[in-house]
Amino acid sequence: MQEERFPYLFEQYYHKKASAAEVEELMNLIHSGGFDQKLQEQIDWHYKNFKPVQSPFSSIQEDRILHTVLNVKTPAKQMKIAGAKKLWTRLSIAASIVLCMGISFYAYQTYSYKKGQELAASLIGPGTHKARLVLSNGQVILLDTLKNGSQTLEAGIQITKTKDGQLIYKINDQQGRNASLINTIETPRGGQYQVQLPDGTAVWLNAASSLKYSGAFKDKKREVTLSGEAYFEVAHRANQPFLVHTQNQVVEVLGTHFNINAYPDEETQVTTLLQGMVKTSSKSKALILKPGQQSVLNQKRAELKMEEADTETVMAWKNGDFIFKDEDLASVMKKVERWYDVDVVFQDVDPKTIKLGGWVSRSKNISAVIKIIEPIAGIQIKIEGRRVTVMK
Template identity: 35%
Template sequence: MEQYIDIDPIVTKYLREETLSPEEQAALDAWISQGEGRSRMLEDLRNDPTSIKEKLLQMEQMANNRIWDSIVSRVQQDGYWKDEPAVPTLPANAPAARNFGWRYLMAASVLLLIAAGAYWALNRTPAAAPAVTAQQTPAADVAPGGNRATLTLADGRKINLDSSVNGLLASQGNTRVTKLSDGQLAYNKTSEEKPQSPAFNVLSTPRAGQFSLALPDGSRVWLNNASSLRYPVAFTGATREVELSGEAYFEVAKDANHPFFVHTTGGPAGPATIEVLGTSFNIMAYNDESAERATLIDGSIRYIHGHNSALLKPEEQSVLDATGNLKTLSNVNVAEITAWKNGYFHFDHASLETTMRQIARWYDISVEYKGAIPPQQFVGKIQRNMPLSSLLKGLTGEHIHFTVEGRTVLVQP
């Protein structure tokens, strides 16, 4: 698995021509081997006659430990993008990434992010880390999504969480539902009295919406756009069970005596079940995707579909396609899969169709394709809080262009 967090300082140290420790050299060698053209790209940058090396030498004086954080702040402060596309697009059979050049703010590797962002990171006044809230959007542009959701109570009442004030929202039996100052929902018992009959709530996010909640057992759930989660107001039986349609990230409270189950209802191959003891994982079960995917961050889960099942270890992913075929992938890019929860799109050689499906859900737009568009791959990490036009500017390349007509994006060569 690529070391997105630890490789930044190692690459920078290498470009400064400092001696690497055996562990650092091994990490760098592994990173180079995982991406076509990275070795040549490193040498091109190391031998570049411009002042990149001088700029990188100054990195050691920066307050932030993460170069990436500083670069993102500069990109945001300077209006998201500079003169070049932020995320290069390439046909599938394109030559090595070294042809892109370091001038891109975002490119085919963390290395180019460091090299291009160094100028802004070093020559501007430090700014705060990127905010999750949306940036100001011109009237003619399309704004990004945000914290939007509807809570359906057990009696059928609906609460619009976009406009509701913080504090107590409802009392259901011996449980109080509260909206916290950070926008999260919380469920708190007022007594140990067991409810006479199970009561369920449903949290639903629209396209261009997301929300998080703390379940009655203390488990936390982040719900992505166009998703819904059905769950009991109080867990009272031998198991803890919820139903999911769409995508969510779970941090399940450990309770070996009460296993946790997630039943998916929206995947392309029909219902499936994830059995959990105590762990963190991501589930994507949209019906417009080609497969349902469960990705384990830590702990252990068992993915079950019909008579087939897969026991996952950390950094493994179960993939259930539309025909019911179940397989397990190892060493998956966890940073890419969970980036949405932290306010980013993260593309790691993502296809055009995969990329545009994510964008369409987050901006609540439709996408139309016109003409013969060469196969594209997108690589990079982009904030989800920018207007649509800024995002599309970063995706535009020699072989692909975007036109926005109302809430429809036309994609053409």
């Protein structure tokens, strides 16, 4: 049936009489690759029955054009005009058939590609509230699967999951049996979570992050260890400072609001103070931060310096947004990797040299982010499963 219908569809299309449904049907048949022979037959028939048109160029101009376009090695003055006339006829056919089919088929392929990419992007949703709690005894609890309400885990430990997804962690340990036990809360790529520690300190964990902390803060210092990014609202205890350990750095506070970005695969660790006062220390230097300031630790050179902070950009992740301000593409795509749980590769693109800015909600699918990035950065993004290729 399709073998007989193909010539009809081709003629309808060639004479610009095809309906939208017929155009789509023809393009699908061509795109399938099963009708190459039929397509060749249609082109050959039109060639044999083609009515020559008068060339708009002189014979000399034809020779020059054909010599240039076809990259003929023989000097133009040695070419035979008759041969040029015959070739002009073939080029006329190409203009009437191949050009017509080619442009439309290219447009169709582009349309199909874009639709396919939109579909692939729509399947990659934003991150959600999910994490796992690893207790000191090795027990693993998937926090996003817990029902709302309170439950007791191991001796003296009680967690409560609120309606908004927050995890409140309490210790009922009168004899201090759990003081030395270390628990870990971990968020995967594509996840974030909020937890309230035993002292009342609230912590928001960004994607691909982990926080280790004691089962109870009984010592002179409250100490936690962070990998990744987290925002802290530390409960004030005048005689018990709160310490956050990251790789090559310690942040010390008494009671304050601050954000730490300390991903292992980043060149820098950035501590941003919003309220109160903190002290950041590296192996060679210590800085006291005031609200609106941030410390930047270069992990390769072990250099610690102070800068004024753009708190809107720093806190965008916690507030449910992506905000990019003159940020390089490498940094932007790392955030995309973590939040959408994808693998990003660069093809013939140096992401460090491309700067961009923009805003988009983190609640949107990855397609919304791509639509922001592509035109600003002047790149193309291809999605195959969870592989994201950035190319020129």
